[in-house]
Amino acid sequence: VKAKAAVLARFGEPLEVREYPAPEKPEPGAALVRVEMAGICGTDVHLWQGQLPIPLPVILGHETAGRIEALGAGLEKDWLGRPLSPGDRVGWASSIVCGTCYYCRLKRQPTRCVARKAYGISYRADEPPHLHGGYAEYIVLRPGTAIFRLPDGLATEAVVGAGCALWTVIHGIERTGLSWGDVVVVQGSGPVGLAAVAVAREAGAARIIVTGGPEHRLERARRFGADVTIDVDAVPHFDRKRAVLNATPGGYGADVVIECVGHPAAVPEGMEYCRDGGKMLVLGQYGDAGPTPMHPHVITRKQIQLHGSWGFEPRHVLAALEFLERCGQRYPFGETITHRFGIDQANEALAATREWRAGKSVIVP
Amino acid sequence: VKAKAAVLARFGEPLEVREYPAPEKPEPGAALVRVEMAGICGTDVHLWQGQLPIPLPVILGHETAGRIEALGAGLEKDWLGRPLSPGDRVGWASSIVCGTCYYCRLKRQPTRCVARKAYGISYRADEPPHLHGGYAEYIVLRPGTAIFRLPDGLATEAVVGAGCALWTVIHGIERTGLSWGDVVVVQGSGPVGLAAVAVAREAGAARIIVTGGPEHRLERARRFGADVTIDVDAVPHFDRKRAVLNATPGGYGADVVIECVGHPAAVPEGMEYCRDGGKMLVLGQYGDAGPTPMHPHVITRKQIQLHGSWGFEPRHVLAALEFLERCGQRYPFGETITHRFGIDQANEALAATREWRAGKSVIVP
């Protein structure tokens, strides 16, 4: 079989549609999956712009769901030990770790595995088996991939609509800690911000204030549980700080600020939204967009904490799937998918994401 | 009685020696203490330079020990409930909090009390009872001060030599957490850095690497337990990073970095010394020395934590006194006092501290 794929061959230039052979029989432990839907993540835009060091050419797409076409020898169960068969609808953790390095073994922190690789990011498309990204008709899952059979009641739209944003948020909130009754500020109203609102709401936040835009995103944030939204384009910086603080009890600021923006300047701004002794999760700085002026004195004086978090582990993907199954009605992630594109339209899909036109864009091969 | 005091009347200008009346009978709950020794803290230099907003004129000096001269009605016990009498040698927590505000009550974080005041910092010398700083012959302790009777075996030199640096370090390490077996980098080899070395060593750090200078301070750091010291003047920035990382097992960086420098640029530099997933205690940024370029992407990607910590509570002063009593032989803080000055020489004392000429300078009235 031939499989079409949208390939990033040069940073900043349009993706090209190429064809690769899909293996009829995957190698032992591997799986061949027919892609049903692939999400466009904000990180894909960063990758396309060359902000992270990755090998080219690459088939983008790291938040994907599909149906098993063929299973390699020995691959009989999913990550939870449930039987796998051709035809099963599945999702999977997009990254694979070595399990033996300093970070995997000694520090139990596999997201920083020195040999970590990710579908749609780390694998060259010009080397067999080629098909290691989601913007394609088929994807080959390597041995060791954490595959999850999707429950019947859980729509593919919900899984891809929540995407890696939800996995990432779950990991970040695990690292930072969020207690029921906390006052929370979420910076950003894109997919990551929306996932942060959903998890914070579900975790019992007393009050959720979102700064972001445009209005159609803020409206969705309110539907997901934000108590207050502030349009960053409508309110200039200084007034914004006042507006955020005024929205917190007593005007002291948030117990937890969750940065889901990605612009470096959002971090010092978020520090202003923290109450003294509060915590800030620096979650959105995936691309390396350079330095920004920060005030270390503020960290000492307000005795705040800044917590970084990178990626996710398979157990966070599982937690996300369980969350979607349990609470999906309250947080209709599937509805955030506003734009669908074919593989041939991958560049339009990227553009829609870059320009924040869409809720969430996906590719349906 | 008249009491001499060194007074900061204008930022950046020499302290002036003035005389104030010492009350024969302190008000109820207060105490009159004859100063035996007052430490010069690096923060005093920041205050003198006007880097923190304080009222003037002020008698500097917030790390002080002395003997009780007179007790106000009702003040009969120290903070631990031990009887107090004239003639007792005492130390005290230099700050007083309201006990009723949002931070004191709801967040149990009295170091950020909205009405916090500190001897040697917050009280005007031109308002009675005038004597609220340590650079003076007498000091008046207000009702509510956490006073500690000093045990006979504990020298005044040790208490003032350790100074507020040790209290601050104990608080900071409590907030950040440091586990036995951790690899620790301490940035800075002044009084705060030295106290950090002592506590990290006592808490079972596997390895302590100190960056600082000049050599006489690094030598003392090694005597206090540093395994490796790196002279920041001898090793330029880029080589320094390599030197620090090479001194950590596997070259991955430290589990915990403790910043005790005070220059904003030390914070992004310290982030480079952290292993992925490590913690950094931003402890030295007391004066507001402005912003510095920082790289939020590093926080996200390395998923590190930055923790601020401000001041201390009475229980940290107690922990410091107990530590000095228990482990003072291993960490001879008294010997760090290399320069002694009279009240009339207070400006020379400040200069010695500013120029890092001294180990620790003190005023002996």
Add this chain to the structure above:
Amino acid sequence: VKAKAAVLARFGEPLEVREYPAPEKPEPGAALVRVEMAGICGTDVHLWQGQLPIPLPVILGHETAGRIEALGAGLEKDWLGRPLSPGDRVGWASSIVCGTCYYCRLKRQPTRCVARKAYGISYRADEPPHLHGGYAEYIVLRPGTAIFRLPDGLATEAVVGAGCALWTVIHGIERTGLSWGDVVVVQGSGPVGLAAVAVAREAGAARIIVTGGPEHRLERARRFGADVTIDVDAVPHFDRKRAVLNATPGGYGADVVIECVGHPAAVPEGMEYCRDGGKMLVLGQYGDAGPTPMHPHVITRKQIQLHGSWGFEPRHVLAALEFLERCGQRYPFGETITHRFGIDQANEALAATREWRAGKSVIVP
């Protein structure tokens, strides 16, 4: 004014109605409050049975709301700093601590204050000002009591219906930690168990299983958010264990077990409901009902944690009031009040509570 009160004069014998003078002008810092409603707590039954060492005679009643009748000099604000006036409806933390002992100061654990006293428990009714319990027409609040002005939208029924059970649960869950997505077993369906269900639900528990009875209480637990309820009278011990484990994902047991029963045997039973590595909050053992056979090997082998928690601090009372205001519609604690009694009927009120006849019984003077 004369005030009627129901007085426990001898353990195990009927309360007696007595009259005491209500002070027209409370002492400085104190307040005279006309009782609107006083809850009957399960602990009152333990106290009546003599299971805790308290002085007699005592006016029972430690979960009370009322209206300020008169304020002593200097008492002008509530615990949050809001102005207080006669006529204001108020609640208050039922315990008062010394603020200076080892537990208050050094260990920041005021619930174990060595001099802790509580309304309705620790104050003799035969010593002025007599009126220190809730089963009375008036109560005198001592200086230092943490008083909270009740918001207009918050019904007295909700406050007393939630009672000290909610405060206690909030403190206990703070100590033990409960993360969103946890599987929770609540042992007991009385007021404490019900409050545990409410907080666990609000904190994002993935699944809540309640063991208790009788059915009318289980029905209420389900209305408050329990996913599964198991009637302890209908299911014998061995089958109960199987039933509880089967109700947890994979049959491994709960991440967190919250014991709200009070019978010693509930604790070893709860240990069986914990997954390996899980936590158990031992919250219900207020009365000293003696020892029970326990299996320490289970603690080691399953590497579980048992956490005790005693009482609450004012900030937990505040959190409860905020929770009721914010989420009271989802958790209608006011409706749990099924029986109302006059002061003259206090013995019937106690009996209704002892026999679990009631949801919650209250006294309306």
Add this chain to the structure above:
Amino acid sequence: VKAKAAVLARFGEPLEVREYPAPEKPEPGAALVRVEMAGICGTDVHLWQGQLPIPLPVILGHETAGRIEALGAGLEKDWLGRPLSPGDRVGWASSIVCGTCYYCRLKRQPTRCVARKAYGISYRADEPPHLHGGYAEYIVLRPGTAIFRLPDGLATEAVVGAGCALWTVIHGIERTGLSWGDVVVVQGSGPVGLAAVAVAREAGAARIIVTGGPEHRLERARRFGADVTIDVDAVPHFDRKRAVLNATPGGYGADVVIECVGHPAAVPEGMEYCRDGGKMLVLGQYGDAGPTPMHPHVITRKQIQLHGSWGFEPRHVLAALEFLERCGQRYPFGETITHRFGIDQANEALAATREWRAGKSVIVP
């Protein structure tokens, strides 16, 4: 080659010396190791007495060091990635986990792996490759064993003298948390208690009180850093409680109690040694010695925490080896080996351990 081994064939009966063939070429990933020294652990006595459900016959011995005789194909590196060759002296984690079950994957708690197996405990000696215990001339290490090359400066005596006790203590203290400055009570002065003293001392405990015996063990505990030792045979229960509490500052009890005894009654006794709000690590209850009367009310009222801990992970073995290398001079575990036996004397070795005659007994094949 034939290898002699001491085999437990029937609970409670003498071990028998049998011979098994040692494979010349181990299977891929496995290793053949010539045993240099095998420690007798207290758990071996429990196993011999049939207190844990294990298959028979079994070669006992789970704390062992030896030299690599032959390596199976593909086994080229130790757990840290350092090259392995025949002749290398090695230690290893005695347990192997599946890496895929609920506890390994989802709860990151491999010590409770549902398929966990351990050398000297779980492998039948009558099934090839037979040699899976330390009381033997050779041992076969299965693929997946966490092997550690021993540094030249680290004596085999130190490694086996510290034994699994040190690994277990490091894991337990990690789970419970121990802060520098804590007051610690260690119950028990056998190998586990001694290791607890060493780690608590190294972690900066302010004061360590050991209850145990006989005197030769208490003497060693003092040499390892105990400040106070109390002979449980010389001091009856009630006086013992007073003696322990009197040895803690203020008589309030310990911040952390570490139970290293193994008799169920030690757990309720240890709860009496905890200060209110303190923690107790229930570490010694490996054998199932049945229930003991416990007082759940004490857990609630004192709001203490009990923490269990089972076994260890490879990273704790590594931490132990690093600790021995770093601090072995202060804690001469090698010297605790007081009795050496040949394989033919394995029963005498077990008896010496059972009767607490020895510091530590070992088998030297």
